[in-house]
Amino acid sequence: MGALSFTSPLILAALLGLPLVWWLLRATPPAPREQRFPAFVILRKLINDRETPVRTPWPLLLLRLLLTALVIIAIAGPILNAPPTTPQTGPMLIVVDDTYAAAHGWRARRDAIAAAAAEAEQVDRPLYLLATAPRRNPRDIQPMTGEAMREAAASLTPQPFAADRAGAVQTLETLADAGPFEIRWLSDGLAGDDDERFSDALRALGDVSLFNDSRAPKPILQAVSQSPEGPVFRITRLDAENDWEGTVIAIAQDGRVLARSDAVIAAGESDAEALVELPLALRNDIARVRIENAVSAGSVHLVDARDRRALVGIVAEAAPTGDRLLSGAHYVREALAPHAEIIEDSLPALFDADVSVIVLNDIGAIRRSDVEMLTAWIEKGGVLIRFAGPILAETAQDLSPPLLPVELRGGGRAFGGALTWETPQHIDAFPSDSPFAGLAPPKDALVRRQVLATPGGETTRRSWARLQDGTPLVTGERIGAGAIALFHVTATPQWSDLPISGTFVDMLRRLAFLSALGPEGEEIDADTRYQPVRLLSGDGRFRRPTQEDAALAISDMAKEPGPDRWPGLYGSPEAPLAVNAVRAETVYEPLQVDNLRASPYVAEPPQRLAPPLFAAALILLLIDAVATLILAGKLSAPRFGAAALVLALAVPMLPATPAYAQPLDRTIDAQTADAALTTRLAYVRTGDPALDRLSAQALAGLSRELYRRTALEPGPPAAVDPETDDLSVYPFLYWPIAPGAETPSESALANIENFMRFGGLILFDTRDDERALGAGATPEAQALQRVLSQLNIPPLTTVGQDHVLTRSFYLLTDGLYGRLRNNPVWVAAETAGANDGVTPVIIGGRDWAGAWAIDSFGRPMRAMPQGGSRELAYRAGINMVMVAFTGNYKSDQVHTPILLQRLDR
């Protein structure tokens, strides 16, 4: 509800006259009832001693007063939400924040500009437009006409940047001489760095009205972190008053939706986190994440290739010996494959590939240069996972190998052998400070052999997993940003059951997550400039890069996006580098400007109240008239009451066809049921009565001949409308094309396509054979083209000599006769495949209906032209119907001689 105002409030003063009306109405008696009366002689003798006028009953009096008041108020012209009148005449400046935050309600801004343009145009005020998003090459701000303003507004689109208010202040300074302005600031509602300065600069130029859609949530999406379950995003919104519910969807490069995650921001909160839960195997497929139904570059997060999952390198063993089940690398690969990329290569090659995890399987001696490289890599964040084995145990006996978390004792320890009295050990619960904390130790996994560490505090501290006797199973040590972990058993099940337990998978996964080395760690060439692949527009859609869009270096990508650092994807399409419109550190807060009153964009439209008031007055007038008539005896109250009652009862009954939702299974109407019980031919109703009658007569004639000559005994033909009727019960549809026929609706087309797909046969007849000789298409042919262009029609070919249509019942050596036969008849090419290659359409202009049509006495309706044969036309019709019913059965028979010949051979 907005404010109520009157166009001519002075008229309301007439309300003061109401008491006068009251007095007048009271003084005037109601009209007497009229009565015809013959005994006037006697009446004349009566002495009328009591001429006391009956006073108007008070309800009627009140009614009339109300009526008068209503009319007075209505004449005064009350308007709800009347637009404020603009007394200004000077130039008007429209400031638009064309930023990503404004993309949410861009239409409102465009409408506001158009409205302002229309308003200013009326009095020829010059218009200025200032868009605050940063521009690549900002132009000077020039006065415009309303028309130019509308064009400028139409070409203005939201940019995927935040507003550059500091730059806008500079532009405003150039306008200082042109003012004072009426300024409309169509803000994006987003706080920036120089808001106060900007609003001060605006106020210096004239009266500012600020438009702000502060009630729109305008959510943005920021990547927060990677959790073991998937990436976590933060949704921040501007309006914190209401609950916000939304969905974050992760989309693959090919547009598949990989995952959805519902997010709710409670009232009062400004942000919430949403976890996009996704198996690691799919995580690398995420190309972008967006808030569903949000149209802004800020609600889209482009995933950088550098965010992708860990790359695990396994140092290749010398040569796989025999069975791969004996190779430890196999177990590691199987365990980690769903969660990580795995490369198996030499150590230097692994470093080149920027792996984040390196697995050393039973390697004792490492070259010094490799040790140095590995140490540096671990300190940067790499995780080295080592497995023990005979070789390591052997090496540890002689010298202490490098890159181990603990000092090893030489040799190994075996349980359960013939010469030991210790039994194989179970795995103990994982210590709470180990990376494996929280995992359930496998109950059935036994450790039969292990390498032992030199006991001591260090070993105890570094034990990430122990056996139940306290000896370490996995020891680990964090070095720098990375870690070394040593499994004291082999990666094969030879020493223990651990590699074939599910816990092994989890343990390796946890270890891989320890790596701080994402692909972002890769310091690729800082100087390489990456070409843009796809760039974001302000409304969150992709656009193709143009020549103006600059290639970016890695260092540029970390900076605030701008026209020269356009948000989007750069580099190779497979592993693109992303620049997001909203960075993780972007602050997203509502605009707070003092001294300016903000009004919403979408004002309620002005609503004239006079018409309903006049209508109410009219109704009161009617009531008054009826009441007066009843009082004057012109209308008997009971009769009127009965009529009014009937009317009141009848009126609600008028819309007597309630709209029910269509049930999923449509009820079968009588015509369809009939057609399903008795096979019959059908024609498509064209709406031309003569043509429809001819079609009916033609199919009646054809049905009669079918009945006479074949085993098919069709019922009387049916007229169908593909818009409404169920076509599935008809095998054969005759469709005469009338010139200028309407293209069927979408539902009709779907109906027809279904009909053809499931084995129906449509005979399209343009009946223009004799006229379709020239190059130009006849009106019928044009109409047919309009129909067919909407349909999924297989490739067409002419009916050849040995087409099944020419031999399905009669052997027609001369093709399919109609009433005419000049032009070829088209059918689906046999290679089309569906329905065993039976054509779903026969298209021709031979006016078959004209040849088949008979009247109710069996007499032909249309003359055959010179050289035409009705008999052959019937034969052609019978062949067509036979094809509709028997498909390519006869076509198979065509090959019988060849088959027989083959069998003989």
Add this chain to the structure above:
Amino acid sequence: MNDNQIATAIRHDAEEAASHFPPLLVEAERIAQTVAAGLHGRRRAGPGETFWQHRPYSFGDAVSAIDWRQSAREASRLYVRENEWEAAAAVYLWRDPSRSLDFASMKSLPTKRRRADVLSIALAILLSQAGERIGVLGEERRPFHGRTAPTRLMEALQASAQTGSAPPHAHLPPGARAVMISDFYTDVDEVEASVQALAATGAKGVLIQVCDPAEEEFPFRGRVEFRDLESSDKLTFGDTGALAGQYKRQFAAHRRSLEALAQRTGWTFVVHRTDKQAHLALLALFAALGDMRRWVS
């Protein structure tokens, strides 16, 4: 409008009016049946239309009166054909032609005119069955008699050029009877002038006042504007309910003066209300006209 069109319009109106005749006749006949039983003819020779007897020719008989066919049967005698004597008495009817009769206070009631017409025709039927003649008071035409008399009377009433609610001053042949059917909503003096003129010639008669119940009971209340049916006069009363008593007194006085008039002249005054059955009025009328045979002398 040329003559042709006027003629067409008149004929149309006449046909429309005549379309009411058959039901009127039927209704009148039905009512007449209930009264007619027990009437009989003159049973003597005299001027008439039906055969009564043959008698021998005697001197003085007109030659034209000889029934030649009968006389031819016998060699030496001449016979004169005598018809049955038919009533010399005639009843002259006046039915108020004024518009004040076109009134019925309720849909279920007939208008006073219809009731008056029914009574007139029923009377005509009875009289014609009795062989009497019936004429229209104040018309120059001869009275009607015979089976067609009701129809013709009806036509004559329809075609009558009389207006006004007072009965005409007419001269009747001696021994004739007069019947006046009206609501008599007119000055009693006018009625009296007419009745006295008739009574002066020795004619006896009956006054039938046909009233609507509303006219007697005045069931109105509130502010009512009354409109006269005959003139465009209007009378408005603020409180009609309070006037009912006064009205009834005036109405009764009017009726009493009519009764007094009837008494003075030896006529009979009959009151009939349209909500009563028509044959009651017809019986009263017939009784008032008295025994028909008495008229013969």
